[in-house]
Amino acid sequence: MQQWIDRIRFITPSKKTCQKVGWVLALVVVLYVALTRANIIQVPRLSRSLQQHQPGMHRVVRVDDGDTLTVARSGQVDQVRMLGVNTPEIHHPEKPVQCYGDRAAQFSRDLIGEEVRLAADPLDDNRDVYGRLLRYVYTPDGTHVNARLISEGYGFAYMRFRFQKRPQYRKLQRVARKNNRGLWGACQLTENQYGAPETVPVRQ
Template identity: 45%
Template sequence: MKRFFFALLLVILTVALLVLCWAASVGRLALPEAMPWPFATVTLPADYPARPADLPRADVVRVVDGDTVVVTVDGAEARVRLLGINAPETRDPRRPVQCFGFQSSEAAKALMAGERVWLEADPSQSNYDRYDRLLRYLWLDDGRMVNLELISLGVASEYTYDGPYRYQDTFTQAEAVARRGEVGLWSPATCKGRFDSAVVPTPSP
């Protein structure tokens, strides 16, 4: 009986190995051996926007994923969806984790976790999305805009939610630079710009 189970296990492992080899041969598991961390930055547009004056300040409580964060504003918690970008999903119950989702979340955490930020609304956009999240640009204390940084790092793409918005041209240019440099999710070794391709393993600490 033990020999039977051993033989059965050997057959299962052999079949699994053959399936993995086949998937890799057709590009379904084209994963790099290792991912650099922190991510290599790309050249930002020369006309990097300046943070507007008199923006409300907020404290980051939790980074949900690459484009959503929980903050406290005037003592109250609020979920914020970053305007003008789209990041691979990691927490959507309707779909599996998308390619570069873990890396996008880690990059967002590296930029925002525990930070004090400034929230900028855009009069051309809705104040909330359909999930009741504030739609905002987030600025760091050093003058960088989180939305733009995530696009430039290649962990998020430009996304037009509700018609043209204030920084649309800047975000589009930043994405074009990241694409040309094959940075992050635009690399042939990762997602080739497609969120629905094979998940890239999270980088080792």
């Protein structure tokens, strides 16, 4: 029995040894954090396949124009109309291509990328008269696409219907117009049948 007790005492580290080990581990952690922040050590990122399955994100099939996109959700394909913003037309069956329409579409394509998060508005309908989902659109990093289109001058705040972000969008449009951003400085403007602003066609 005494022989086993002596063996346990032999393999059990002393308090001083434990303290040394603790200091060494702490030093390793500090060095790792410092090297990581300096980009000397690269922290592995999620693979593309894992990123494409983040909860709440939907795969973008295509961006149809500045304010419309098509996504894959719940095993089906849905067209999404961005809430509260109206960009110049490029595919309207009854209207010619309007000034800044192509630029707005390209801006949305560049900004949106491969995935989006969609959010409904409790004050507005779920779908419009064409069956499109009415949604706020966000990129994976949280960028609010609807708001960016208005603030950068690629689209108008669409005030015809009620929605929660009306005051925010109205303010963004006022600033964009004051600073002649995008279409406000590049296009001739007119009004549609509802009294809302729109750009004149590229070819009349």
